Amino acid sequence: MSADTAVPAPRRRDRVRRLSRLDPAALAGVMMRDVVLFRRYWKATTFSSIVQPTIYLVAFGVGFGSLVSHVGHVRYVQYVATGVVATAVLFSSAFPGMFNTFIRWQYQRTYDAILAAPVDVEELVTAEILWVSIRAGVYGLAPLVVGFFFGLRPHPGMLLVVLIGFVTGFGFCAFGVLIAAIAKTIDNFNYVTSAVLTPMFLVAGTFFPISTLPHGLRTIAQFNPLYHCVAVVRDVSLNTIVTADLLHVAVLVLWALLMWRLAIWRLQGRLID
Amino acid sequence: MPAAAPAIQLEGVTKRFGEIVAVDGLDLAVPPGVCFGLLGPNGAGKSTTMRMLTAQALATEGSIQVLGYELPGESKAARMEMGVVPQQDNLDVELTCRQILGVFARLYRVPRAERQEAVERALDIANLRGRADTIVRELSGGMRRRLLVARGLIHRPRLVLLDEPTVGLDPQVRQELWSLIDSLRSEGVTLLMSTHYIEEAERLSDTVAVMSGGRIIAQGTPAELVGTHAGREVLEIYGPPDRLTAVESQAIARGWRHRRSGPALALLGAEGLDGEAPQGVRRPANLEDAFVALTGQEIE
Numbered sequence: 001m002s003a004d005t006a007v008p009a010p011r012r013r014d015r016v017r018r019l020s021r022l023d024p025a026a027l028a029g030v031m032m033r034d035v036v037l038f039r040r041y042w043k044a045t046t047f048s049s050i051v052q053p054t055i056y057l058v059a060f061g062v063g064f065g066s067l068v069s070h071v072g073h074v075r076y077v078q079y080v081a082t083g084v085v086a087t088a089v090l091f092s093s094a095f096p097g098m099f100n101t102f103i104r105w106q107y108q109r110t111y112d113a114i115l116a117a118p119v120d121v122e123e124l125v126t127a128e129i130l131w132v133s134i135r136a137g138v139y140g141l142a143p144l145v146v147g148f149f150f151g152l153r154p155h156p157g158m159l160l161v162v163l164i165g166f167v168t169g170f171g172f173c174a175f176g177v178l179i180a181a182i183a184k185t186i187d188n189f190n191y192v193t194s195a196v197l198t199p200m201f202l203v204a205g206t207f208f209p210i211s212t213l214p215h216g217l218r219t220i221a222q223f224n225p226l227y228h229c230v231a232v233v234r235d236v237s238l239n240t241i242v243t244a245d246l247l248h249v250a251v252l253v254l255w256a257l258l259m260w261r262l263a264i265w266r267l268q269g270r271l272i273d
Numbered sequence: 274m275p276a277a278a279p280a281i282q283l284e285g286v287t288k289r290f291g292e293i294v295a296v297d298g299l300d301l302a303v304p305p306g307v308c309f310g311l312l313g314p315n316g317a318g319k320s321t322t323m324r325m326l327t328a329q330a331l332a333t334e335g336s337i338q339v340l341g342y343e344l345p346g347e348s349k350a351a352r353m354e355m356g357v358v359p360q361q362d363n364l365d366v367e368l369t370c371r372q373i374l375g376v377f378a379r380l381y382r383v384p385r386a387e388r389q390e391a392v393e394r395a396l397d398i399a400n401l402r403g404r405a406d407t408i409v410r411e412l413s414g415g416m417r418r419r420l421l422v423a424r425g426l427i428h429r430p431r432l433v434l435l436d437e438p439t440v441g442l443d444p445q446v447r448q449e450l451w452s453l454i455d456s457l458r459s460e461g462v463t464l465l466m467s468t469h470y471i472e473e474a475e476r477l478s479d480t481v482a483v484m485s486g487g488r489i490i491a492q493g494t495p496a497e498l499v500g501t502h503a504g505r506e507v508l509e510i511y512g513p514p515d516r517l518t519a520v521e522s523q524a525i526a527r528g529w530r531h532r533r534s535g536p537a538l539a540l541l542g543a544e545g546l547d548g549e550a551p552q553g554v555r556r557p558a559n560l561e562d563a564f565v566a567l568t569g570q571e572i573e
């Protein structure tokens with residue numbers, strides 16, 4: 001026992017330093033849990049990520065497409081198929097961000113157990129967001145794959161969609177975590193879903209270009225990260241990349257970073273008494 | 274050999290939740306290798322104290338050291354060598370026993386090559402080898418509690434915090450857990466255990482601290498506490514309520530230490546009352562008498 005308790009100072013210092021912030025081992029441990037769960041739920045996740053864009057493409061692409069044949073130079077079905085990527089990313093990141101966080105923290109108390117281990121709130125939150133956003137990036141491809149059956153042409157640039165979806169998803173998942181950290185009850189999420197997420201998803205250039213909107217709304221739409229996501233996804237997928245896309249990407253990265261830090265800050269305050 | 278540094282040391286620790294003072298100027302030193310019992314009624318501040326040791330609650334005032342690490346700054350290093358069994362079950366209900374242990378083996382940085390073995394060992398500790406692939410939701414309450422304990426031991430911690438580890442367990446499972454705690458202690462692991470089962474504290478703890486209102490009001494071996502606060506013998510007087518009331522006012526007048534205990538009135542330190550004592554049944558004093566004398570609270 002004495003050998004155990006008499007820890008020499010240098011070794012101790014080493015240990016403290018080795019446990020850096022955002023320790024990869026801690027991130028991997030938390031993500032491992034998500035991976036295990038995903039192995040159980042991947043079928044349902046994949047099913048909905050295929051069915052949702054299919055419905056949009058049938059309803060808007062085919063239904064609406066009979067009225068509107070082109071937006072600019074882009075065929076309407078291509079326009080919607082690429083636009084819906086952002087919708088898929090939004091739904092597969094903001095909702096897990098809100099609900100998983102709230103349920104694991106408040107109902108299942110999983111976060112309490114994890115924080116008793118050598119894992120900090122920053123690592124916990126970051127790992128959870130990372131996992132959700134990787135998943136969101138990959139599933140962001142689903143609408144394009146569905147689009148192929150509706151006449152969208154494959155293009156190598158589409159592979160970048162994973163990356164764009166990842167960054168966008170990171171921001172939206174972190175936004176969800178932030179909301180969960182602020183919400184008093186899980187019902188509060190309804191306010192956010194109806195007043196924030198729904199308008200965001202409609203006014204993002206997904207189904208119609210925001211240039212058709214009145215000036216005021218158009219300005220507001222510029223602040224919608226989803227609008228920037230839609231713009232880049234469409235340009236890389238349809239091979240119409242322009243310099244402005246760099247700006248769109250910069251906005252997405254900023255959004256992700258901002259939400260990430262805010263989510264950690266708020267949840268830290270709620271998880272640690 | 275110099276006295277070993279305490280495994281846990283709290284100095285003047287206060288924790289406030291708004292108006293509520295959960296822990297109130299607490300001083301506590303737990304030497305390495307002992308089982309230290311925190312005994313106290315509901316709301317005494319036991320869980321809050323435990324949560325401060327993992328930096329899941331931050332002290333409003335005072336200083337905390339765990340395994341030589343200064344909290345909260347170095348708490349992550351301390352948590353690395355510490356196992357926690359919380360009062361409230363926080364097992365991942367969607368995972369199987371094996372998956373939970375696997376995840377926590379990673380969280381506690383058990384090296385990859387040793388993980389498998391650590392999980393198997395923990396399954397043995399929990400006595401759940403046969404249910405290793407059962408989802409937690411489908412386990413019985415006792416099984417869940419055993420898994421909760423095993424999860425906290427996955428990385429062979431040298432300090433274990435047990436917050437009311439046997440609440441709601443049937444007597445047999447409680448016995449099993451008690452022997453587990455005994456064997457951990459004989460391996461040199463330091464244990465801090467909160468409980469409000471007197472018998473548990475008496476049976477397992479080398480030292481018991483009685484906590485009430487966020488502070489420690491008495492501390493010692495169970496025998497010392499009984500001796501100091503309840504004497505050697507207790508005289509229990511049974512009878513109709515008015516007789517008990519009469520004896521009680523006599524006790525107050527004479528300055529005898531006493532307490533109401535269900536249908537009886539108990540006089541503490543009865544060995545000193547010879548001759549003048551009323552009729553009653555004598556029995557050896559126990560930790561419960563000391564506890565009630567100290568906290569003024571009845572306990573199950």
Ligand SMILES: Nc1ncnc2c1ncn2[C@@H]1O[C@H](COP(=O)(O)OP(=O)(O)OP(=O)(O)O)[C@@H](O)[C@H]1O
Nearest residue numbers: 273290293295313314315316317318319320321322
């Ligand atoms: N997160 C919190 N916010 C506000 N008050 C709290 C919080 N946690 C604990 N308290 C209060 O602090 C006091 C001590 O609570 P604590 O849980 O530490 O007691 P305990 O000794 O563990 O009791 P029990 O035996 O019932 O588990 C109580 O009055 C409790 O209401």
Ligand SMILES: [Mg+2]
Nearest residue numbers: 319320321360
């Ligand atoms: Mg408690």
